[in-house]
Amino acid sequence: MTYNHLTISELSFIQNFWNQGIKAYKAAKALKYSAETIYRVYRFLDAGNSITEYYETYKANKAKAGRKPIILPDDELEYVKEKVALGWTPDTIIGRNERSISCSMRTLYRIFKRSKDLDVTSLPMKGKRHPNGYVERRGKAGRLGRAITERYKDYPNYNDEFSHLEADTIQGKKHKGAVMTLVERSTKATIILNTHHKTDKAIFEKLDALLSATPKHLFKSITFDNGKEFSKRRDIANKHDINTYFADVGAPNQRALNEHTNGLLRKDGLGKDMDLSDLSTDYVQQVASHRNNIPRKSLGYKTPLEVFMQYITDEHLSLF
Known part of the structure; x- marks a missing residue:
């Protein structure tokens, strides 16, 4: 419910009605207020007070109104x-x-x-977000491989099943160094590969080592952006029997989970002011572990690691 509060101008009109001896109910009709509101002002004036005193009293009472701020113990x-x-x-x-x-x-x-x-400002994104309707305008060289439209043909239940990765890179200050990030879509589990450099060779070596160390077919697909560092995706796909796809040019929203995760990782310890060319692998693993152990609303407030481990069977463990 909303209320119309008397302004100082309206109070002056009421005082004029009062000075002229006009009944309160007639003043109420003229000003389109309830009669009780006008009677209240009339009674205040009848007691020998001024309209300025009424307004100051009203402001003081209003300042005390409303719910008091909650203070945590x-x-x-x-x-x-x-x-x-x-x-x-x-x-x-x-x-x-x-x-x-x-x-x-x-x-x-x-x-x-x-x-x-x-x-x-310690919270993710610090309250800063792109406005609705924001369109990514940074240029790309063109899509490097199969489009994500083919991904949905290959995996009709893509949005609901485990084992699909989104991949990207994070660069250091002044393009010094890089790491590769992979996020499993259904569990939001994050893997960070300490590539040191943003080259196709560095990316291939680290991604090849990761997939070689995990059970075959644990991951079914990887969706990349169109960076040239992912140009060796055919070698990865052929060697590990894994499908690779690419988002459309200038459409980071098609890999929204990975983009959002990269923003969180920047906050977690891979800041834009860092040189990433000489990071220790232990440090990179600590950053990933930190992110994987934070509960997520979309996971029912479980951590990505807790949900990811639900998909790891005894057969998988025996292959590690």
Whole structure:
């Protein structure tokens, strides 16, 4: 329900009606307010007060109205800080429900924005997103291989089944160094390959080593963007019997999960200001482990690692 509050101009009109001795109900009809509203002002004036005093009293009362801001108890605030330090979001903290928090998810987001103890810029994306209708305009050399339209013909249940990867690279500052990222679509499990360089040779060697170390057919397909570093995809496809596809040129939304994950990995420790050419493999694995152990709303607040392991059978384990 909404209410029309009297303005100082309307209060002046009411005072004029009062000065002229016009009945309150007639003033109410003229101003299209309820009679009780006008009677209230009339009674205030009858008591010897001015219209300015009425307005100041009204503003003071209005300032006290409304719901008081929720303040989290110290123990809950410390718990939230601890989980945010691990990469959790307010949505994950409330949804995972490992312990009770005395506010809703939306309220917790608002607390981040106004609290001095919580840093909203520590959250993924820092609140910055492309506007609706954003179109990627960065140029590409053209699609390098089979289109994703063929992917849906080969795998009619693609959107619901396990074992399909999306792949991309993350570059370091001033194009120094790179890593390759792969995300399994149904579990959101992330693999980071420490390629050091963004070349087709470096990409092939690391991807070949990964697929050679995993059970055959554990992964059925990989969808790449159109970077030239993926030009050896035929060698990978033939050697490991895995289908490869490419998103349309200038359409990163067709690999949205991988693009979003790369943004999170930037926050997790692969920042744009880093030189990635000399990273240790241990460090890269720590970044991947950190991301894989953060609960996700789309996974029912389970972690990607928990969901991924549900698909690994004893037969798979025996082949590692």
